[in-house]
Amino acid sequence: MISESQLESALKELFDDPKFTAEPAGLYDPLRYMIAIGGKRIRPRLCLLAYSLFKDTLDESILQPASALEVFHSFTLIHDDIMDRSPLRRKVETVWKKWNEDTAILSGDVMCIESYNRIAKAPAAVLGAVLNLFTRTAAQVCEGQQYDMDFEKEEQVPMSEYINMIGLKTGVLIACSAKMGALIGGASQTDADNLYEYGFNLGLAFQVADDYLDAYGDEKVFGKPIGGDIVNNKKCWLTTRALEKADPAMKSALLEALALPSATAEEKAVKVAKVKGFYDALGIADEAKNEIVRLTAVAMDYAAASCSGEGLEALRRYAEKLVGRTS
Amino acid sequence: MISESQLESALKELFDDPKFTAEPAGLYDPLRYMIAIGGKRIRPRLCLLAYSLFKDTLDESILQPASALEVFHSFTLIHDDIMDRSPLRRKVETVWKKWNEDTAILSGDVMCIESYNRIAKAPAAVLGAVLNLFTRTAAQVCEGQQYDMDFEKEEQVPMSEYINMIGLKTGVLIACSAKMGALIGGASQTDADNLYEYGFNLGLAFQVADDYLDAYGDEKVFGKPIGGDIVNNKKCWLTTRALEKADPAMKSALLEALALPSATAEEKAVKVAKVKGFYDALGIADEAKNEIVRLTAVAMDYAAASCSGEGLEALRRYAEKLVGRTS
Numbered sequence: 001m002i003s004e005s006q007l008e009s010a011l012k013e014l015f016d017d018p019k020f021t022a023e024p025a026g027l028y029d030p031l032r033y034m035i036a037i038g039g040k041r042i043r044p045r046l047c048l049l050a051y052s053l054f055k056d057t058l059d060e061s062i063l064q065p066a067s068a069l070e071v072f073h074s075f076t077l078i079h080d081d082i083m084d085r086s087p088l089r090r091k092v093e094t095v096w097k098k099w100n101e102d103t104a105i106l107s108g109d110v111m112c113i114e115s116y117n118r119i120a121k122a123p124a125a126v127l128g129a130v131l132n133l134f135t136r137t138a139a140q141v142c143e144g145q146q147y148d149m150d151f152e153k154e155e156q157v158p159m160s161e162y163i164n165m166i167g168l169k170t171g172v173l174i175a176c177s178a179k180m181g182a183l184i185g186g187a188s189q190t191d192a193d194n195l196y197e198y199g200f201n202l203g204l205a206f207q208v209a210d211d212y213l214d215a216y217g218d219e220k221v222f223g224k225p226i227g228g229d230i231v232n233n234k235k236c237w238l239t240t241r242a243l244e245k246a247d248p249a250m251k252s253a254l255l256e257a258l259a260l261p262s263a264t265a266e267e268k269a270v271k272v273a274k275v276k277g278f279y280d281a282l283g284i285a286d287e288a289k290n291e292i293v294r295l296t297a298v299a300m301d302y303a304a305a306s307c308s309g310e311g312l313e314a315l316r317r318y319a320e321k322l323v324g325r326t327s
Numbered sequence: 328m329i330s331e332s333q334l335e336s337a338l339k340e341l342f343d344d345p346k347f348t349a350e351p352a353g354l355y356d357p358l359r360y361m362i363a364i365g366g367k368r369i370r371p372r373l374c375l376l377a378y379s380l381f382k383d384t385l386d387e388s389i390l391q392p393a394s395a396l397e398v399f400h401s402f403t404l405i406h407d408d409i410m411d412r413s414p415l416r417r418k419v420e421t422v423w424k425k426w427n428e429d430t431a432i433l434s435g436d437v438m439c440i441e442s443y444n445r446i447a448k449a450p451a452a453v454l455g456a457v458l459n460l461f462t463r464t465a466a467q468v469c470e471g472q473q474y475d476m477d478f479e480k481e482e483q484v485p486m487s488e489y490i491n492m493i494g495l496k497t498g499v500l501i502a503c504s505a506k507m508g509a510l511i512g513g514a515s516q517t518d519a520d521n522l523y524e525y526g527f528n529l530g531l532a533f534q535v536a537d538d539y540l541d542a543y544g545d546e547k548v549f550g551k552p553i554g555g556d557i558v559n560n561k562k563c564w565l566t567t568r569a570l571e572k573a574d575p576a577m578k579s580a581l582l583e584a585l586a587l588p589s590a591t592a593e594e595k596a597v598k599v600a601k602v603k604g605f606y607d608a609l610g611i612a613d614e615a616k617n618e619i620v621r622l623t624a625v626a627m628d629y630a631a632a633s634c635s636g637e638g639l640e641a642l643r644r645y646a647e648k649l650v651g652r653t654s
Contacts, residue, residue, distance in 0.1 A: 023470070024470060024473045024474055024477060026473050026476075026477055027469060027470060027473040079432055079433070079436060082429075082432060083429040083432060083433065102409075102410040102476065105406055105409060105410060105432060106406070106410065106469055106472055106473055106476075108436075109406060109435075109436075109439065109469050110466055110469040110470070112436065112439055112440070113439070113462060113465040113466050113469065114466065116443055116458070116462045116465075117459075117462045117463075117466070119458075120455065120458045120459055120462060124454075124455055127451075127454055127455055127458070128447065128451055128454055131443070131446075131447045131454070131458065132444075132447050135440060135443045135444045135447060136444075138440040138443075139437055139440045139441065139444070142354060142433055142436050142437040142440065143350070143351060143354060143437070145433055146351045146353050146354040146433055147351055149353075149429065149433075150351060150353055
């Protein structure tokens with residue numbers, strides 16, 4: 001099996017020089033910027049890990065498709081940041097804020113197309129399967145973003161619909177990363193499907209963990225102000241579960257708290273404290289932690305159905321790195 | 328050879344029911360709308376025509392990739408209309424105007440992805456070649472749009488740069504349409520390349536004709552108010568050539584006319600009349616018509632290098648339909 005340090009240096013090389021066409025600069029500079037500000041490269045990392053379970057040599061036919069996952073993810077962030085009017089991402093200005101909206105639209109578009117340029121490097125024998133998987137996933141990510149925006153207009157969303165939304169917005173691309181690596185590595189259909197489910201459930205766990213940390217994390221570790229979802233009236237697992245669990249009286253009191261203004265720093269602090277008071281009264285934090293553990297266990301069951309030994313251990317370490325941030 | 332009426336009914340069937348996924352409606356309704364308001368389907372039409380030069384039977388492996396060209400083109404229009412703040416397209420409201428900007432961004436994204444869903448239906452034997460061709464073309468179209476926007480800030484653009492820009496923005500997708508049809512039809516590399524050049528030069532002729540008609544067309548036939556490029560300070564072949572041809576005194580007088588305000592109907596009429604006065608004094612209209620004829624002849628030379636008889640005649644009729652609007 002390819003060692004983790006080999007995968008690490010392959011990833012580093014891949015994104016230190018992402019090889020975007022040079023001209024016109026107005027179009028490609030935002031791509032270089034977006035890749036440079038980084039992130040944890042969790043999708044290409046998982047793709048390479050899944051591949052390494054089945055094959056021992058790295059070449060462009062896996063490295064390029066793996067990088068496509070990061071390029072595609074960055075494209076969705078560029079466009080999401082316009083739609084969400086987010087001024088900051090990873091502590092620096094977002095593309096629409098640093099340049100302008102038109103640049104963010106068009107550079108995002110070319111980044112989406114660039115991801116296909118990299119997908120096209122998959123081995124001919126699995127190109128059709130990889131292309132279909134990636135394209136279905138890409139459309140689902142857009143569907144997830146649409147549901148997310150639609151939900152902003154709703155007072156309450158059923159848990160099943162919330163899970164469906166985060167599955168589309170976050171789960172499927174992580175699932176696709178694992179399955180794509182497996183397919184290019186030459187895995188059987190069953191193993192590829194098991195790795196898809198591993199990634200999907202891990203993706204759900206990752207999103208629930210993100211929701212949990214948004215309310216209960218350490219600001220220094222989390223990298224964003226705590227309580228952002230509450231302040232911005234964003235649907236999250238905690239609110240969804242709290243509204244589902246509360247009795248009618250508590251539910252209307254919670255809805256009242258969620259409707260509080262949050263313009264000033266003081267209003268923000270009051271609103272976050274009040275809403276978290278309801279979470280605490282309902283035991284929502286513990287439920288979220290249990291749900292993360294449960295989803296991770298489901299993911300590992302799928303992993304164990306196709307892997308054992310060293311490979312399974314690597315998938316366990318990956319899962320812990322990704323969602324183990326609650327402990 | 329497949330008859331033109333067979334191609335016609337295949338095209339009709341393809342776009343009467345474009346088969347977009349149903350949910351969420353907020354995401355897919357704009358796609359259905361954009362395809363329904365139509366256009367002349369010139370790209371899939373050319374793709375099918377080029378295919379029919381080499382193969383006699385139509386099936387999904389050509390029909391779906393052909394439709395991808397229209398879906399991709401519609402995606403670029405949705406995003407261009409946001410960037411250009413255009414309220415109308417084909418006499419109806421544009422997507423950002425009818426819905427909103429966020430919807431136009433996200434629906435455009437999913438439309439770009441949907442075009443790849445259709446490209447993926449190409450026969451396995453040529454899928455890699457088709458995917459590479461389409462992806463390179465798609466990136467070039469974005470590059471063309473970026474140059475177009477960059478040029479708005481320039482007082483004057485050299486003719487070579489203007490031609491490069493319309494080649495990217497308009498030429499390459501028509502070229503790609505022809506070559507893709509040829510590749511899927513089983514053409515040799517040489518024939519596929521000749522059809523690419525046929526489409527590329529025809530695409531340039533098409534754009535120069537569009538520029539000509541914008542100033543000299545019949546509003547009822549053209550479908551847009553005459554003089555729109557002049558009113559909106561858009562770079563076009565006529566202005567580019569006029570600024571290149573004028574002596575220094577006339578050039579500065581023309582630049583002055585191009586800088587005139589155009590807020591009211593009267594200002595618009597005055598500005599269009601003044602600028603067209605310079606075109607007339609310099610004989611630009613005739614030069615444009617000659618350029619269209621010249622580019623079309625170049626296109627037909629490439630066609631003749633790979634086709635003869637009935638096939639060549641069909642390519643000639645297609646060219647006349649596309650750019651023969653000056654006569």
